[in-house]
Amino acid sequence: MSRELWSKLDDFYAEKLHLNDPAMERVLERNREAGLRNISVSPNQGKLLMLLCLAKGAKRVLEIGTLGGYGALWLAKGVGEDGNVITLEVNPETAEVAQRNIEEAGASGQIEVRVGDARETLQAMIDAREEPFDLVFIDADRANLPHYVEAAMQLSTPGTVIFIDNTVRYGWVADPSETGAELDGVRAFLDLAADHPRLDCTVMQTVGEKGHDGFALCVVR
Ligand code: SAH
Numbered sequence: 001m002s003r004e005l006w007s008k009l010d011d012f013y014a015e016k017l018h019l020n021d022p023a024m025e026r027v028l029e030r031n032r033e034a035g036l037r038n039i040s041v042s043p044n045q046g047k048l049l050m051l052l053c054l055a056k057g058a059k060r061v062l063e064i065g066t067l068g069g070y071g072a073l074w075l076a077k078g079v080g081e082d083g084n085v086i087t088l089e090v091n092p093e094t095a096e097v098a099q100r101n102i103e104e105a106g107a108s109g110q111i112e113v114r115v116g117d118a119r120e121t122l123q124a125m126i127d128a129r130e131e132p133f134d135l136v137f138i139d140a141d142r143a144n145l146p147h148y149v150e151a152a153m154q155l156s157t158p159g160t161v162i163f164i165d166n167t168v169r170y171g172w173v174a175d176p177s178e179t180g181a182e183l184d185g186v187r188a189f190l191d192l193a194a195d196h197p198r199l200d201c202t203v204m205q206t207v208g209e210k211g212h213d214g215f216a217l218c219v220v221r
Pocket residue numbers: 039040041063064065066067068069070071072088089090091094116117118119139140141
């Protein structure tokens with residue numbers, strides 16, 4: 001099995017299931033033009049997020065790490081016209097690309113981009129006692145992952161779904177000879193999740209156009 005095959009199959013299913021409509025294709029195109037890294041969720045991952053929102057009946061969703069807004073637009077499809085997505089982005093230029101994508105996709109009524117370091121934005125949201133979220137999608141720097149999970153839990157209610165991207169990273173996470181702040185962040189998250197009295201988690205590996213990676217799916221008890 002090769003990365004090339006995983007990627008081809010990812011395209012096959014995305015095309016078969018008509019996952020990328022022209023508006024979503026344009027978002028990825030504008031991300032490329034703006035020079036953003038190609039690390040948005042894949043169409044199949046985006047659809048999974050949308051379906052989790054639908055299954056949960058989620059109306060209030062939080063995303064940590066906006067990039068060009070592609071993931072946020074999938075979440076917006078899941079919460080529907082009367083739902084809301086708040087998405088946090090540290091880089092103002094990146095947030096501007098996202099804002100434009102969201103406007104051109106006609107989703108500015110659903111998605112709010114908040115610019116700033118997510119650690120600070122999250123603390124401000126906790127201090128302001130903002131309403132709990134139905135689903136939280138964590139997809140920013142992994143070094144701060146334990147911090148984001150703790151903050152997400154403070155913005156949760158029993159039954160809130162926490163979905164964490166990039167928890168496998170080609171298996172490096174499980175290989176002690178691989179080091180770095182990002183891998184340590186994922187490992188610290190696993191330690192936190194292992195014995196947490198209020199958090200139930202599983203990790204699923206995935207292969208596809210983004211290589212070999214995976215996500216953690218957690219539910220707040
Ligand atoms: N969820 C997006 C992809 C996010 S990529 C999608 O699927 O389309 C990760 C993003 O997290 C980048 O845009 C990066 O700038 C942002 N990020 C990194 N560190 C951050 C921080 N401390 N606070 C907020 N955003 C951060």
